[in-house]
Amino acid sequence: MNLHNVIISPLITEKTEAIKNPSKDTNRYSLKVRKNASKELIRQALHKIFKVDAVKINTMIVMGKHKRFRTSKIKLPTWKKAVVTLAAGQSLDLTRKA
Numbered sequence: 001m002n003l004h005n006v007i008i009s010p011l012i013t014e015k016t017e018a019i020k021n022p023s024k025d026t027n028r029y030s031l032k033v034r035k036n037a038s039k040e041l042i043r044q045a046l047h048k049i050f051k052v053d054a055v056k057i058n059t060m061i062v063m064g065k066h067k068r069f070r071t072s073k074i075k076l077p078t079w080k081k082a083v084v085t086l087a088a089g090q091s092l093d094l095t096r097k098a
Helices: 014-019 039-050
Strands: 007-010 028-033 054-062 066-069 072-075 079-086
Touching: 007 039, 014 028, 039 054, 039 079
Parallel strands: none
Antiparallel strands: 007 028, 028 079, 054 079, 066 072
């Protein structure tokens, strides 16, 4: 798998912005990743793309929600989320990728 395709997008919500605060020694970022990506593959992609070292990576499968559109019901796709803790003094520049 190409390392540039492992990370799909950053997750930017109120909760993820709260845990990202480096002044509280958390320095964690949430990312949407490919479903078949392992922790080591995510670590390699972060090092190659953003030039940062991940101290800890937690991954979880987020189950798709059931939605209703008029008379039909559909299920949104299941996806994988990674919460990455970076080394002290490092940060991700989420405005660029490559």
